[in-house]
Amino acid sequence: AQSVTQLDSHVSVSEGTPVLLRCNYSSSYSPSLFWYVQHPNKGLQLLLKYTSAATLVKGINGFEAEFKKSETSFHLTKPSAHMSDAAEYFCVVWGSQGNLIFGKGTKLSVKP
């Protein structure tokens, strides 16, 4: 069965410093993985997706994620945080039933 685990429920960074949001996955085959972002009172927006092509995936707003099979990880990073990055981030994997399986989310706070 497929699953994802987001290792931090809350991450706080200062504006201009790097962001690291951690996600580990479990899958019996090569997974399709995604990161979504949700700003307050909004729906979920796709940040980036990994579908077995390049292991380093670039997304919108300067975010990127690296698929590491040996570590079963798909961590989300950004070199320099902006105030507008404050939101909740979800790591997601396609399930074998064709459904999306969401992590519990990581709330990112950005301090001025």
Next chain:
Amino acid sequence: ETGVTQTPRHLVMGMTNKKSLKCEQHLGHNAMYWYKQSAKKPLELMFVYNFKEQTENNSVPSRFSPECPNSSHLFLHLHTLQPEDSALYLCASSQRLPGTSYNSPLHFGNGTRLTVT
């Protein structure tokens, strides 16, 4: 504009009321979904429609009744809800390739914030 529009954005209803949530997608997708997002819980898939046919019902109580009249519109009819049904209800759409397991990433609407009093 997300390509998936949900109305209303906010809804307050009593436990004896009947109301409906509406979702419309402008992306030409052929699959639509209802998700429930409660505080401190992962997103819960409620219903899936492929080509207007319901293909999944995740043990959702019968007080939630979905309707998909065409591949662009999805409704969630609500009646005799409970306070624990208060949540953000998200609609999403995607493009599936028939006969394959391929499914594009989901595109979400902004949700309907439902409060049951």
